[in-house]
Amino acid sequence: MGRKARRRREKRRTTKVLVEAEVEVTEGLRPARERREKKKPTRPSRRPRYLRILTGTAAAAVVATILIVVSLAPWESDGEVTPSEFIIPPPRPADAPRQGTTLGNPDAPLTIVEYSDFQCPFCRKAGLEIMPQIEAEYVATGKAKLVWKQFPIEGEESVWAAEASECAAEQNAFWEYHDTLFLNRTGINVGTFVITNLKVIAKELDLDTEAFNACLDQGRYRDKVATDYAEARRREVTGTPTFFVGQTKVVGAKPYSAFKEAIDDELAKLGEAGEAE
Amino acid sequence: MGDFLKWGALAVLAIAGMGVAAYLTYSHYVDQPIMCAGMSGCDAVENSEYSTLLDIPVGLLGVLFCAGLLTLVLARVAPLPLAEEWALLAAFSMTLAGVAFAAYLTYIELFVVEDICIWCTSFAGIVTVAWLITLVDVLAPTTE
Numbered sequence: 436m437g438r439k440a441r442r443r444r445e446k447r448r449t450t451k452v453l454v455e456a457e458v459e460v461t462e463g464l465r466p467a468r469e470r471r472e473k474k475k476p477t478r479p480s481r482r483p484r485y486l487r488i489l490t491g492t493a494a495a496a497v498v499a500t501i502l503i504v505v506s507l508a509p510w511e512s513d514g515e516v517t518p519s520e521f522i523i524p525p526p527r528p529a530d531a532p533r534q535g536t537t538l539g540n541p542d543a544p545l546t547i548v549e550y551s552d553f554q555c556p557f558c559r560k561a562g563l564e565i566m567p568q569i570e571a572e573y574v575a576t577g578k579a580k581l582v583w584k585q586f587p588i589e590g591e592e593s594v595w596a597a598e599a600s601e602c603a604a605e606q607n608a609f610w611e612y613h614d615t616l617f618l619n620r621t622g623i624n625v626g627t628f629v630i631t632n633l634k635v636i637a638k639e640l641d642l643d644t645e646a647f648n649a650c651l652d653q654g655r656y657r658d659k660v661a662t663d664y665a666e667a668r669r670r671e672v673t674g675t676p677t678f679f680v681g682q683t684k685v686v687g688a689k690p691y692s693a694f695k696e697a698i699d700d701e702l703a704k705l706g707e708a709g710e711a712e
Numbered sequence: 713m714g715d716f717l718k719w720g721a722l723a724v725l726a727i728a729g730m731g732v733a734a735y736l737t738y739s740h741y742v743d744q745p746i747m748c749a750g751m752s753g754c755d756a757v758e759n760s761e762y763s764t765l766l767d768i769p770v771g772l773l774g775v776l777f778c779a780g781l782l783t784l785v786l787a788r789v790a791p792l793p794l795a796e797e798w799a800l801l802a803a804f805s806m807t808l809a810g811v812a813f814a815a816y817l818t819y820i821e822l823f824v825v826e827d828i829c830i831w832c833t834s835f836a837g838i839v840t841v842a843w844l845i846t847l848v849d850v851l852a853p854t855t856e
Contacts, residue, residue: 488850491805498805499812502773505765506816674754 521632523639524614531575535604538570539580544705545698547579550586550667551676553596553616554623558676561688562617568691573698583613585663586675592628594660599633599647601656606642615640681705719785721845722803726782729838733774736831740769757829762820770817774835777810781842804850807843814839 532540547569551558566581573579585601587593596616603612615636621627630651637647650656670679678685678694681701685694740763757763763770781803788799814836821828 487801488804491801491850492808495805495808495812498809499816502765502809502813503816506762 520619521615521636521639522618524611524618527610527614533607533610536583536601536609537580538583538610539574540577541580543574543577543580545573545579545681545701546582546679547573547681547698548582548584548679549676550584550663550670550672550678552585552587552589552593553600553613553628554587554589554593554620555675556620557688559617559620561676562613565688565691565694569694569698572695578702579698583609584667585660586667586672586677587660587664588675590624592624592626595630595633595651596628597660597663598654598656599628599637599651601659602647602650603637603640603642605650605655606647608640608642611640612636612642718845718849719789722842723782723785725838725842725845726778726785729835729842730775730778730782732831732835732838733771733778736771736835737769737775738771740764740771754829754831757821757832762817762824777806777839781806800846800849804843804846807839807846810839811836811843 531538534541549561549566551562553559569579570581574581583600585597587597600609600612600616603609616628619627619636626632633651634644634648638644667677674686676688680694680697681704683697683701685697765773784795784799784803784806787795817832818836821832
């Protein structure tokens with residue numbers, strides 16, 4: 436066999452391999468439906484197409500309906516909490532300095548402002564677990580004072596609770612009312628902080644209920660709550676709770692160590708500024 | 713729309729949706745307010761009673777939804793024999809249910825909680841685009 440003939444044979448073999456490879460690649464890239472049709476060209480659809488679309492739509496509707504029904508069902512609460520269920524916290528020390536929604540020595544060098552909502556779960560955590568530690572270490576020792584500002588973002592019961600707490604502040608009982616609200620929080624807009632219950636809480640705390648009820652019914656602090664809310668928005672507060680430890684913004688119910696660091700830093704700055712003067 | 717483009721787009725949307733939903737789930741379980749891109753309302757929405765279904769955060773349902781969609785895409789691209797026939801219809805049904813539920817949640821945001829959560833809205837947008845992709849294909853003329 437001549438060299439030319441051998442080359443031709445090799446070329447034919449190479450071409451065949453390339454063509455086969457090309458076919459394989461093309462097969463791989465071809466849409467699945469085409470390949471299926473090639474393998475089973477006469478396979479009919481088991482159901483008419485419109486029926487399949489209809490079945491899919493119906494299945495989607497069923498799933499979505501179930502989800503919505505479950506979401507709307509009152510799983511969390513079945514209505515108002517009866518007065519006997521309210522937990523009343525132990526009274527705070529009578530000699531602790533306070534004024535309105537401010538706790539601590541008014542001349543304390545550092546001010547910690549909290550924008551909060553009585554219905555927000557993280558605010559509850561901050562109010563019951565973190566703030567007491569700050570109060571013990573910094574407020575009771577006169578290093579800082581705590582100022583509560585209303586930022587009711589969770590709905591109408593948040594607004595009512597905020598107004599009620601201001602009415603309690605009128606009787607110098609804001610912090611007891613604050614503790615009671617957080618202790619009895621059961622959810623968001625579930626009927627716990629409706630007007631009647633807010634009045635019962637005032638009664639349980641031995642407040643002057645006539646004055647308290649009149650204050651709440653008249654909406655005496657509606658503007659004050661709105662002003663706090665607007666102030667929070669102005670200060671670019673977007674969530675609750677948000678704290679301003681001096682000039683340091685602390686967002687969320689952070690661990691106590693985070694607050695301690697911020698407070699110590701701010702106190703150090705104040706100390707340096709005092710020395711400089 | 714080509715098969716590659718369609719399933720690729722669905723995969724990208726599923727991954728993006730999973731990221732958004734995972735962040736919402738994380739913020740639900742961790743004491744960390746949601747980053748809200750300068751907008752208010754994320755926490756109001758996330759802390760509302762509508763943010764859970766039987767104590768399961770809606771965000772977690774979103775993660776599971778996207779994981780399901782991604783599984784469908786992978787099954788179809790593999791391709792598994794059953795997925796070749798059913799993946800598109802399943803994706804269409806899933807995303808349609810997703811759109812309906814997202815529409816309901818958006819209604820809750822606007823008219824009940826009265827605040828908009830940019831993360832939730834983004835997720836709703838992702839699901840809607842995914843549904844439209846499947847819808848176009850489902851309605852496209854075929855040789856069947």
